[in-house]
Amino acid sequence: MPFGEILSMAFQNIRSNMLRSVLTLLIIAFGIMALVGILTAIDAIAYSLNDNFSGLGANSFSIDRKWEAVRSSRSGRRQKIGDPIKFNQAMEFKESFEFPAKVSVSFYASSLATVKAGSKKTNPNIGMVGVDDHYFEVKGMDIAHGRNFSLAEVLDGHAKAVIGMDIVQSLFKNKPEKALNQVISVGNQRYRVIGVLASKGASMGNSSDRAVYAPLTNVRAQYGNENTSYDLIVAVQNALDMDAAKSEATGLFRQIRGLRPAQAEDFEIFTSDGLVAILKENTTTLRLATIAIGLMTLLGAAIGLMNIMLVSVTERTREIGIYKALGATRRNILIQFLAEAVVICQIGGITGIFLGILVGNIVTPLLGGSFLIPWGWMLLGLTLCMVVGVVSGFYPAMKASRLDPIEALRYE
Numbered sequence: 001m002p003f004g005e006i007l008s009m010a011f012q013n014i015r016s017n018m019l020r021s022v023l024t025l026l027i028i029a030f031g032i033m034a035l036v037g038i039l040t041a042i043d044a045i046a047y048s049l050n051d052n053f054s055g056l057g058a059n060s061f062s063i064d065r066k067w068e069a070v071r072s073s074r075s076g077r078r079q080k081i082g083d084p085i086k087f088n089q090a091m092e093f094k095e096s097f098e099f100p101a102k103v104s105v106s107f108y109a110s111s112l113a114t115v116k117a118g119s120k121k122t123n124p125n126i127g128m129v130g131v132d133d134h135y136f137e138v139k140g141m142d143i144a145h146g147r148n149f150s151l152a153e154v155l156d157g158h159a160k161a162v163i164g165m166d167i168v169q170s171l172f173k174n175k176p177e178k179a180l181n182q183v184i185s186v187g188n189q190r191y192r193v194i195g196v197l198a199s200k201g202a203s204m205g206n207s208s209d210r211a212v213y214a215p216l217t218n219v220r221a222q223y224g225n226e227n228t229s230y231d232l233i234v235a236v237q238n239a240l241d242m243d244a245a246k247s248e249a250t251g252l253f254r255q256i257r258g259l260r261p262a263q264a265e266d267f268e269i270f271t272s273d274g275l276v277a278i279l280k281e282n283t284t285t286l287r288l289a290t291i292a293i294g295l296m297t298l299l300g301a302a303i304g305l306m307n308i309m310l311v312s313v314t315e316r317t318r319e320i321g322i323y324k325a326l327g328a329t330r331r332n333i334l335i336q337f338l339a340e341a342v343v344i345c346q347i348g349g350i351t352g353i354f355l356g357i358l359v360g361n362i363v364t365p366l367l368g369g370s371f372l373i374p375w376g377w378m379l380l381g382l383t384l385c386m387v388v389g390v391v392s393g394f395y396p397a398m399k400a401s402r403l404d405p406i407e408a409l410r411y412e
Contacts, residue, residue: 032352035294040360084229127211130219146195157217309396321408341393349385
């Protein structure tokens with residue numbers, strides 16, 4: 001029997017039992033939707049985090065105070081935070097680090113700032129960042145219009161600013177050239193715009209397009225306090241020197257922090273590849289757990305499909321007898337029922353994949369990412385549907401193929 005005719009008969013039988021087929025299809029669709037949706041959401045989060053970490057650059061590492069989990073006798077695990085990196089410590093490191101590298105000191109002061117220009121103002125969701133003259137180069141951020149801060153402007157704390165494209169769009173009608181040399185207000189402080197950053201997009205809700213960058217000394221005077229921790233980023237000239245640079249930075253910063261030889265570091269060094277490795281390890285565990293849960297859901301769908309196929313075999317016993325009387329072989333009957341099970345599963349799988357992509361991508365705009373089409377998870381969903389269809393349909397198909405044609409024709 002030609003394969004096209006087998007498929008045609010499978011669709012006819014599905015249509016003749018539409019309600020039953022739709023209910024079975026929906027069970028499979030919701031199982032695949034949950035599987036693909038969660039995996040897509042995990043990928044969206046992973047890609048956004050990856051973009052965020054890669055902002056350090058391939059040849060860069062950052063120094064931050066240490067965060068570690070410690071066990072408490074009463075309340076289980078809690079976070080122990082190292083002492084903040086003080087301004088004088090950060091500046092001493094920058095001045096004393098003699099390795100062939102560029103060091104940037106910065107301070108993320110606020111994420112709830114409001115920027116005003118004339119009668120217009122932004123929503124209170126703008127980042128305010130204090131930076132030095134190396135910050136944009138170390139972070140791999142390009143200035144599309146205007147210029148960077150000079151060393152004198154940073155040291156003297158001039159009231160000048162470099163702004164992101166979202167602010168230009170809100171306050172200057174999306175015309176960067178009109179923003180240059182204009183005066184903006186952040187809180188009670190006025191700044192003259194000297195540069196506009198090239199659009200870079202958002203990752204994990206943080207966007208360089210939605211931020212104001214001003215000289216570190218100025219921002220420190222406005223927002224700094226004794227608990228402020230400053231960020232250090234080091235960009236080496238040669239990626240092969242990363243290990244040597246980290247070793248030298250560790251030794252120098254231990255000395256600056258006044259740590260004794262036996263004391264553990266109260267700071268941590270992060271590299272973009274190290275952070276991405278941690279991310280991959282954690283998301284791999286999440287993916288495996290999601291697949292395991294999805295497989296359990298599909299197991300229930302497989303049992304339901306097998307039950308429905310067995311009922312179908314019983315209802316169509318006389319029809320099977322007629323097929324055999326007309327010359328259909330066991331193989332023809334077996335393939336016919338297997339095809340029906342696989343077709344139901346694949347229609348359910350395609351429906352579930354479509355819904356899963358939509359559900360999974362709901363989280364993507366929240367993270368500032370782009371719409372994600374998970375081709376790998378789509379293939380996994382279709383493969384699982386094929387396996388479920390074959391496993392669920394095999395026993396009913398075997399039962400149908402082994403029916404005695406005489407007894408089948410006499411079945412009422």
